[in-house]
Amino acid sequence: MSKANRTIISVVGKDTVGIIARVCTYLSNNQINVLDISQTILSGFFTMMMIVDLSGSDKAFEEVQKELTQIGEEIGVDIKCQREEIFEMMHRV
Amino acid sequence: MINIFEVNETNKMVEEQNLDVRTITIGISLFDCMDSDIDKLCDNIYRKITTVAADLVKVGKEIEKEYSIPIVNKRISVTPIAMIGSSACKDTGDYVRIAKTLDDAAKAVGVNFLGGYSAIVSKGMTKSDELLIRSIPEAMASTEYVCSSVNVGSTKTGINMDAVRLMGQIIKSTAEATKDNSCMGDAKLVVFCNAPDDNPFMAGAFHGVSEADAIINVGVSGPGVVKRALEKVRGESFEILCETIKKTAFKITRVGQLVAKEASERLGIPFGIIDLSLAPTPAIGDSVAGILEEIGLERAGAPGTTAALALLNDQVKKGGIMASSYVGGLSGAFIPVSEDQGMIDAAKEGALTLEKLEAMTCVCSVGLDMIAIPGDTSAETISGIIADEMAIGMINQKTTAVRLIPVIGKGVGEEVEFGGLLGRAPIMPVNSFGCGDFINRAGRIPAPVHSFKN
Numbered sequence: 001m002s003k004a005n006r007t008i009i010s011v012v013g014k015d016t017v018g019i020i021a022r023v024c025t026y027l028s029n030n031q032i033n034v035l036d037i038s039q040t041i042l043s044g045f046f047t048m049m050m051i052v053d054l055s056g057s058d059k060a061f062e063e064v065q066k067e068l069t070q071i072g073e074e075i076g077v078d079i080k081c082q083r084e085e086i087f088e089m090m091h092r093v
Numbered sequence: 094m095i096n097i098f099e100v101n102e103t104n105k106m107v108e109e110q111n112l113d114v115r116t117i118t119i120g121i122s123l124f125d126c127m128d129s130d131i132d133k134l135c136d137n138i139y140r141k142i143t144t145v146a147a148d149l150v151k152v153g154k155e156i157e158k159e160y161s162i163p164i165v166n167k168r169i170s171v172t173p174i175a176m177i178g179s180s181a182c183k184d185t186g187d188y189v190r191i192a193k194t195l196d197d198a199a200k201a202v203g204v205n206f207l208g209g210y211s212a213i214v215s216k217g218m219t220k221s222d223e224l225l226i227r228s229i230p231e232a233m234a235s236t237e238y239v240c241s242s243v244n245v246g247s248t249k250t251g252i253n254m255d256a257v258r259l260m261g262q263i264i265k266s267t268a269e270a271t272k273d274n275s276c277m278g279d280a281k282l283v284v285f286c287n288a289p290d291d292n293p294f295m296a297g298a299f300h301g302v303s304e305a306d307a308i309i310n311v312g313v314s315g316p317g318v319v320k321r322a323l324e325k326v327r328g329e330s331f332e333i334l335c336e337t338i339k340k341t342a343f344k345i346t347r348v349g350q351l352v353a354k355e356a357s358e359r360l361g362i363p364f365g366i367i368d369l370s371l372a373p374t375p376a377i378g379d380s381v382a383g384i385l386e387e388i389g390l391e392r393a394g395a396p397g398t399t400a401a402l403a404l405l406n407d408q409v410k411k412g413g414i415m416a417s418s419y420v421g422g423l424s425g426a427f428i429p430v431s432e433d434q435g436m437i438d439a440a441k442e443g444a445l446t447l448e449k450l451e452a453m454t455c456v457c458s459v460g461l462d463m464i465a466i467p468g469d470t471s472a473e474t475i476s477g478i479i480a481d482e483m484a485i486g487m488i489n490q491k492t493t494a495v496r497l498i499p500v501i502g503k504g505v506g507e508e509v510e511f512g513g514l515l516g517r518a519p520i521m522p523v524n525s526f527g528c529g530d531f532i533n534r535a536g537r538i539p540a541p542v543h544s545f546k547n
Contacts, residue, residue: 008095008100010097010100010101010104012101012104036094038096038097039097040097042098042101047097047101048097049095049096049097049100049101051094051095061159062158065158080104080161082159082160082161083159083160084095085160085351086103086160086161086162086348086351087095087099087100087103088095089347089348089350089351090099090103090344090347090348091095091099091102091103091344093415
C-alpha cells in the first residue's frame with residue numbers, strides 16, 4: 001500500500017453514544033479501510049485516533065476531509081483528517 | 094506506528110500554542126529579465142514573477158489543508174533590484190517604476206510581501222545602487238507589498254559609512270513619505286550587515302546572486318510551543334532546560350522541512366533552506382519575550398536577558414539543524430519589538446531599552462528590529478545606531494540588521510499601530526548625545542582582523 005494514502009483521523013470532544021459507530025459507518029460506506037484505531041479519555045475529553053487507507057476509496061482526500069468535518073459538527077465533536085507524514089516527521093527521527 | 098498521544102500533541106501545538114509555518118518564500122532570479130529599455134524590463138519582470146510564482150498561494154493552501162498546519166505567509170524574494178535596473182534606470186523615477194511593477198506582480202499572484210528592492214553596497218556604491226537607495230522613500234510610499242533592504246557592511250569588506258550616512262537620511266525621508274500611514278515605509282526597510290542570500294523572512298528577504306534560478310525557502314516559527322514545553326520544567330537545571338528547548342525546536346523544524354519538501358515537489362522548484370527561527374507574533378502566547386520570562390526573568394531586558402537569549406538561540410539551532418537537510422537564512426530567535434507582546438510590555442514598563450536590545454542582538458538573530466523611535470530623531474543619530482549595529486555584525490561574523498521607525502509627530506511614551514503581523518510599538522527613547530562629526534566623515538571602516546580575538 002502506498003504510504004501517501006495513509007491518513008490520520010482524530011476525533012476530540014464530549015463523549016456521547018455512537019461517535020465511533022458514526023465515523024466507522026461513513027468510512028465503510030466509502031471503502032476506506034481502517035488500519036489502526038485507539039481511543040482514550042484525555043483531560044476529560046473523548047479522544048480517538050484512526051489510521052486509515054484512502055487508496056480504495058473513490059473520494060478525494062479533500063472530500064473525505066470536508067464530509068468528516070461535517071459529521072463532527074453534527075455530533076458535536078471536532079474531527080480532523082490529516083496526512084500521516086506530519087506526525088511521522090515530528091515524532092520519528 | 095504513530096500513537097494517539099503524538100497526534101494529540103501535534104494538534105495541540107497548532108490549536109493552542111500557535112504553531113505555524115511562518116512563510117514559504119520563493120526566491121526568483123531576475124537576471125534573465127534585464128534590458129536597457131525600462132518598459133521591456135518591467136514587462137519581463139512581471140511575466141517572470143507571475144509565471145514562476147503562479148501556483149504558490151494555491152499550493153500553500155493545499156498543504157495547509159492536508160496537514161492542518163497554518164502557513165501564515167506566502168512570499169517572494171527577487172534578485173536585488175539595484176542590479177536588475179542598472180542598465181535601464183536613468184533616474185530614481187525609473188526605479189520606482191520597477192517597484193510598482195513588483196507590487197503589481199505581488200498582487201497578481203496573491204502574496205503578502207515581495208522582498209528584493211535592494212542594494213548590496215558593503216564596500217562601495219555604484220551609480221545605480223545609489224539611485225535605487227535614493228528612490229526608496231518614494232518606492233515605499235507608492236507600493237503596498239514591496240520590501241526593501243540595503244546591505245551596508247560585511248566581515249570581509251568592512252562598513253561602507255557613506256551608505257550608513259545615506260541610510261540615516263533615507264529612513265527619515267521614508268518616514269516622512271509614509272507619515273499618513275504610521276510611517277509604514279520604514280517597517281518595510283532593513284539595513285543589513287552580512288545579509289544572507291537565502292533569507293525567507295521579510296522585510297529583509299532578497300534572492301542573492303549566489304542562488305539558482307528559483308528556489309523554495311521556508312521560515313518556521315513556534316515561540317508558543319517552546320514556552321509551553323518550558324512551563325513543564327520550571328525550576329529544573331540548565332541541562333533539562335536546554336534539552337527541552339532542543340527537542341521542541343526539532344519538532345517545530347520538522348514541520349517546516351515537510352512543508353518545504355512538499356511545496357518544492359508540487360511547484361517543481363528546488364528546495365533551498367529552512368530558516369530555523371523562533372518568529373513571534375503579537376498574538377498572546379506567541380512571544381519570544383514570553384520564553385525569556387519562562388526561563389526565569391521577570392521581564393525581557395532584566396539582567397540575565399542576554400545570557401538567556403544566547404542559550405535559547407543556541408539550543409534552537411542545535412535542535413533544528415538535525416531536523417532539516419539544509420539550514421540557512423537568518424536562523425535564530427527574532428526579537429522584533431512591535432511584533433512581540435512581551436517585548437512591547439517590557440519596553441513600556443522600562444525593562445527593555447534600546448541599549449539592552451543592542452546587547453541582545455550580539456547573541457541572536459537578527460538585530461534592532463521593528464523599534465519605534467521619536468520622529469524628531471536626527472538622521473545622524475539614526476546612522477549612528479546603524480553603524481553600531483553593523484559593527485557588531487562585522488566583528489562577530491554574524492548577520493545584523495536595523496529596522497527603525499522614526500514616527501513623525503510622535504514622542505516617547507506614545508504608541509504607533511502598524512496592524513496585522515507588524516503589530517504596534519511604544520516609542521522608545523534614544524540617547525540624545527550627538528554623533529554628527531563621526532557620521533559625517535567620508536569613506537568606510539576597514540575590514541576587521543580575524544586574529545587576536547577579544
